[in-house]
Amino acid sequence: MAEVFFFLAAIGALAGAIGTVALRNPFYSVLSLVCHLLSLAALFLLLRAEFLAAAQVIVYVGAVMVLYLFVVAYVGGGEDPIRAAGSPGLRWASALFAGALFVELSIAVLGTGLTAFGEEGSGWFAGYGTPGEIGRLLLTDFLLAFEAASILLLIAAVGAVILARRRAGLEHPREISVAEMLRRGSRDEMTGGEAGTMIEAGGPPQR
Amino acid sequence: MSLQTYGWLVLLFPLGGTVLIALTWSVLPWKLHGYLGTLAIFLSFLCAVGALFELQDRGEEERQVVTVAWDYANTVGVDAQLSLLLDPLSVFMALVVSGISTLIHLYSVSYMASDRGYTRFFAYLNYFVFSMLLLVLAGNFFFLIVGWAFVGAASYLLISFWYRRTTATAAGIKAFVINVVGDVGLVLGTYFIFKRTGSLDFLRAFEGVQEFSRNEGDLVAGCLLLLVGAFAKSAQVPLHTWLPDAMEGPTPVSALIHAATMVTAGVYLIARMHPFFEQAPAAADVGAILGCATLLIAASIGLVVTDLKRVIAYSTMSQIGYMVMGVCSAAYAAGLFHLMTHAFFKALLFMAAGSVIAAMAGEQNLDRMGGFRRAMPFTFGCMVIGGLALAGVPPFAGFFSKDEILSLVIAREDWHVVLGVLGFVGSLLTAIYTWRMIFRAFFNEPVEQAHELEHGHLYHAPEHTNPATGEVEDTDVGFPGPDHHIAEREWSMKVAMALLAVGAVFAGVLQIPKVTDVLHTFLEPSFHDSRYYESLEPSDGLTWIGLAVGALLALSGIALAYRLWVQDRARPGAIRARLAAVHGFLVRKWYFDELIDAVVVRPFAWFGRFARDVFERVVVNGIVVGGPTGAVRAGSAAVRAVQSGFLRYYAALLLVGVTGLGLYFLIAAS
Amino acid sequence: MNIEWYLVVSALVFCIGAGGILVRRNPLVILLCLELMLNAGNLALVAFARAHGNQDGQIFALVVMVVAACEVAVGLGLIVAIYRRRLPIDVDELRELQG
Numbered sequence: 011m012a013e014v015f016f017f018l019a020a021i022g023a024l025a026g027a028i029g030t031v032a033l034r035n036p037f038y039s040v041l042s043l044v045c046h047l048l049s050l051a052a053l054f055l056l057l058r059a060e061f062l063a064a065a066q067v068i069v070y071v072g073a074v075m076v077l078y079l080f081v082v083a084y085v086g087g088g089e090d091p092i093r094a095a096g097s098p099g100l101r102w103a104s105a106l107f108a109g110a111l112f113v114e115l116s117i118a119v120l121g122t123g124l125t126a127f128g129e130e131g132s133g134w135f136a137g138y139g140t141p142g143e144i145g146r147l148l149l150t151d152f153l154l155a156f157e158a159a160s161i162l163l164l165i166a167a168v169g170a171v172i173l174a175r176r177r178a179g180l181e182h183p184r185e186i187s188v189a190e191m192l193r194r195g196s197r198d199e200m201t202g203g204e205a206g207t208m209i210e211a212g213g214p215p216q217r
Numbered sequence: 218m219s220l221q222t223y224g225w226l227v228l229l230f231p232l233g234g235t236v237l238i239a240l241t242w243s244v245l246p247w248k249l250h251g252y253l254g255t256l257a258i259f260l261s262f263l264c265a266v267g268a269l270f271e272l273q274d275r276g277e278e279e280r281q282v283v284t285v286a287w288d289y290a291n292t293v294g295v296d297a298q299l300s301l302l303l304d305p306l307s308v309f310m311a312l313v314v315s316g317i318s319t320l321i322h323l324y325s326v327s328y329m330a331s332d333r334g335y336t337r338f339f340a341y342l343n344y345f346v347f348s349m350l351l352l353v354l355a356g357n358f359f360f361l362i363v364g365w366a367f368v369g370a371a372s373y374l375l376i377s378f379w380y381r382r383t384t385a386t387a388a389g390i391k392a393f394v395i396n397v398v399g400d401v402g403l404v405l406g407t408y409f410i411f412k413r414t415g416s417l418d419f420l421r422a423f424e425g426v427q428e429f430s431r432n433e434g435d436l437v438a439g440c441l442l443l444l445v446g447a448f449a450k451s452a453q454v455p456l457h458t459w460l461p462d463a464m465e466g467p468t469p470v471s472a473l474i475h476a477a478t479m480v481t482a483g484v485y486l487i488a489r490m491h492p493f494f495e496q497a498p499a500a501a502d503v504g505a506i507l508g509c510a511t512l513l514i515a516a517s518i519g520l521v522v523t524d525l526k527r528v529i530a531y532s533t534m535s536q537i538g539y540m541v542m543g544v545c546s547a548a549y550a551a552g553l554f555h556l557m558t559h560a561f562f563k564a565l566l567f568m569a570a571g572s573v574i575a576a577m578a579g580e581q582n583l584d585r586m587g588g589f590r591r592a593m594p595f596t597f598g599c600m601v602i603g604g605l606a607l608a609g610v611p612p613f614a615g616f617f618s619k620d621e622i623l624s625l626v627i628a629r630e631d632w633h634v635v636l637g638v639l640g641f642v643g644s645l646l647t648a649i650y651t652w653r654m655i656f657r658a659f660f661n662e663p664v665e666q667a668h669e670l671e672h673g674h675l676y677h678a679p680e681h682t683n684p685a686t687g688e689v690e691d692t693d694v695g696f697p698g699p700d701h702h703i704a705e706r707e708w709s710m711k712v713a714m715a716l717l718a719v720g721a722v723f724a725g726v727l728q729i730p731k732v733t734d735v736l737h738t739f740l741e742p743s744f745h746d747s748r749y750y751e752s753l754e755p756s757d758g759l760t761w762i763g764l765a766v767g768a769l770l771a772l773s774g775i776a777l778a779y780r781l782w783v784q785d786r787a788r789p790g791a792i793r794a795r796l797a798a799v800h801g802f803l804v805r806k807w808y809f810d811e812l813i814d815a816v817v818v819r820p821f822a823w824f825g826r827f828a829r830d831v832f833e834r835v836v837v838n839g840i841v842v843g844g845p846t847g848a849v850r851a852g853s854a855a856v857r858a859v860q861s862g863f864l865r866y867y868a869a870l871l872l873v874g875v876t877g878l879g880l881y882f883l884i885a886a887s
Numbered sequence: 888m889n890i891e892w893y894l895v896v897s898a899l900v901f902c903i904g905a906g907g908i909l910v911r912r913n914p915l916v917i918l919l920c921l922e923l924m925l926n927a928g929n930l931a932l933v934a935f936a937r938a939h940g941n942q943d944g945q946i947f948a949l950v951v952m953v954v955a956a957c958e959v960a961v962g963l964g965l966i967v968a969i970y971r972r973r974l975p976i977d978v979d980e981l982r983e984l985q986g
Binding site for chain 3 (some may be wrong): 012013016020023024028029030031036038040043046047048050053054056058059061062065066069070072076079081082084085086100102105109111112115117120124129130134136138139145146148151152155159162163165166167169170171172173174176201214
């Protein structure tokens with residue numbers, strides 16, 4: 011039975027991956043990636059990583075992909091003609107090298123002498139992959155990684171806010187925009203978006 | 218003091234003089250510099266006299282002394298030392314050079330008095346005397362070449378003394394370039410000799426002359442190259458074209474450098490190198506033939522030129538032809554004797570000419586001169602004495618010296634007899650052109666300048682001009698000064714000219730044939746290794762015939778000149794009209810200038826243009842420089858293309874790199 | 888299932904993601920492909936954890952997930968900022984650092 015589920019999940023993952031890459035509309039790409047992530051969660055379950063599967067669905071699919079959908083809706087992103095600014099050669103070359111990389115990795119995996127790979131894995135104990143166990147490890151053996159990850163999340167949040175800030179939301183933009191302070195005057199007739207990076211146009215393009 | 222000390226002092230006084238004058242040019246009053254310069258050379262002359270006495274005190278065998286000051290380099294078989302060779306020949310030359318130089322310095326004290334460059338003049342003159350003494354006293358080839366080059370530089374500096382005159386600077390460059398050709402010949406000749414003898418020192422090299430077989434190719438080549446050097450310095454055909462142009466320098470310069478001393482350096486060189494020339498008679502014969510040719514060519518041109526100083530210049534060229542012919546035919550003492558007497562009367566002639574030119578306010582053309590006999594008696598007297606000596610009238614000095622050369626040359630027998638006979642023809646021509654000059658300048662009706670001078674008033678030209686081209690000049694530094702000084706009014710000029718006149722009259726006493734043999738005996742230790750010095754002697758009959766013919770030719774030359782330029786004044790014009798082609802040929806100086814221009818100057822100029830337009834532009838800039846720069850530019854352009862800014866290219870490079878690494882590890886692990 | 892199968896699937900997804908980065912021009916899609924590669928890495932980590940019998944790989948995968956989330960946040964913020972500046976959303980056009 012496990013094999014059946016494995017193949018279903020694997021096919022789902024691969025289909026999702028191919029869809030992400032091949033679909034023209036970025037919206038569809040995001041949805042395809044969602045499908046891929048869900049299949050991956052299934053694979054995690056098959057590997058007895060229960061907590062991780064749940065985290066994958068809740069965090070990755072539920073938060074990150076939803077954020078993606080919002081941004082894609084805002085930015086739009088038209089049809090992406092496959093005409094590469096480089097050359098068609100680039101497409102074939104990249105396919106070739108990606109394929110070559112896959113072949114190498116497969117050889118590495120399948121030809122390995124490590125015995126554990128040829129089986130289902132070493133023995134597992136009760137509580138393997140449960141939230142309790144993961145939580146215990148996070149707070150004892152991997153405390154540093156845990157704390158570092160939380161700081162990273164804080165920084166990323168602050169950074170994202172600053173990056174995507176709108177000028178209209180500030181009472182006195184001049185205070186903050188240093189680049190603008192260096193360039194006195196002629197700000198009122200500014201068409202916006204022509205000055206330094208910290209001066210955003212007022213919202214979406216109006217003209 | 219010892220001989221060696223005297224020898225070094227002879228050199229050091231002029232050197233000290235020039236340095237002192239140069240360093241105090243603005244500190245001391247200018248008149249003092251003239252006296253300083255003269256004093257320095259006079260002291261040098263005294264030391265030369267002292268050296269002479271010291272030398273004669275020694276025994277006959279010990280009269281060749283080498284004194285070394287410093288071992289400059291002694292590696293790879295080259296022994297270059299600062300050494301002097303003090304022997305009769307060098308002391309003789311030092312006496313002549315320093316003696317004549319003292320008198321010319323004295324003359325210049327008044328002659329150049331109004332020139333703004335007075336101090337510079339004396340500094341240069343002292344430097345020249347130092348270089349010339351270095352040349353004659355040098356004890357090895359190295360020092361000789363150094364002196365040779367210094368003398369060339371001094372000549373250039375002094376010819377272009379009035380440096381704002383373009384004719385003067387052009388003449389200076391011409392002289393220098395031809396001298397450099399001679400320098401190259403000298404150095405190459407030295408190389409040929411040094412290669413075999415293994416030493417740069419004169420005495421050691423002379424001992425090594427036996428390494429060469431008689432007339433061996435290497436030695437003949439070396440001697441011919443030395444002849445190139447000698448001929449360039451002594452203005453012999455074909456390297457003679459610079460000497461007439463060198464008359465652009467002030468008259469004392471012409472007197473000192475281009476009559477008495479520098480141009481005799483070639484004669485000294487051949488005399489000094491006599492062991493090599495005797496071992497390679499082919500080269501010596503070439504030298505004798507060219508010397509004879511020069512004396513005839515120069516004498517013929519002297520018959521037609523109209524510039525006073527240039528007549529005397531061609532006369533110098535001709536007389537040095539005699540000297541060269543003499544030393545190349547192994548008549549060493551005779552040639553050097555003529556060198557000494559020639560120094561006296563030629564310097565005297567130049568000084569007198571300078572006085573006449575001053576009376577003419579800078580005009581040098583014989584066509585405009587005349588009748589200065591009553592206005593300038595002293596100058597006239599000196600000119601007559603010099604002219605008689607030059608023409609070879611007994612008992613003046615030139616008579617004995619010139620005839621000794623000719624009789625010794627004829628005594629060589631075989632084909633040298635022809636050279637001797639041609640030499641006699643040349644002496645007839647010498648008398649004619651010398652007295653042509655004197656009669657035209659001093660006889661007949663006085664010109665305006667002479668008239669004014671008779672009334673005690675020195676002529677002043679309305680404006681100062683270049684005597685050759687007529688361009689107007691000012692009298693600031695770089696051009697001649699405003700005043701002119703004649704001998705009758707300046708005591709220093711009178712003293713100098715009087716002393717030279719005495720020498721011109723009485724110097725012949727040293728070598729009266731069959732009576733006195735002073736110079737020949739004195740110089741004998743220097744030529745002890747010559748196979749001709751003692752043996753070559755004319756028979757009694759030849760000697761008397763030679764003296765008689767010489768005197769006869771001189772007197773008939775003077776008579777002919779008197780007839781043509783005093784009595785029958787229209788004859789020269791008629792002769793010229795009849796022989797117009799010949800006259801034209803002579804006036805164009807036998808077309809030597811045009812020949813050298815076509816054969817040497819134009820090919821070199823073409824080569825220079827070729828080097829600039831083709832070689833420099835195409836090869837050097839295009840290939841040698843352009844090649845690597847082009848390659849570097851292309852390479853960097855290729856590398857620059859990688860920095861395209863395309864994100865996907867970078868990602869592709871990453872992927873390719875990872876794949877490659879993986880492949881490597883796969884292979885390494887298997 | 889043998890662990891190898893999971894690893895092969897992971898490799899395949901990774902290479903698909905790599906190829907996708909090279910061929911797509913929209914930076915949003917490129918970020919998505921980047922997510923693919925990260926997830927392939929996660930799968931490999933979890934498979935290795937199962938092979939070793941401890942949970943270190945799962946912790947690692949959890950942290951990777953955190954990092955991926957942060958990176959997505961910042962990257963999307965960048966794209967929004969670019970969009971607001973009216974620059975084309977095309978990596979081939981966004982070639983120069985100036986302006």
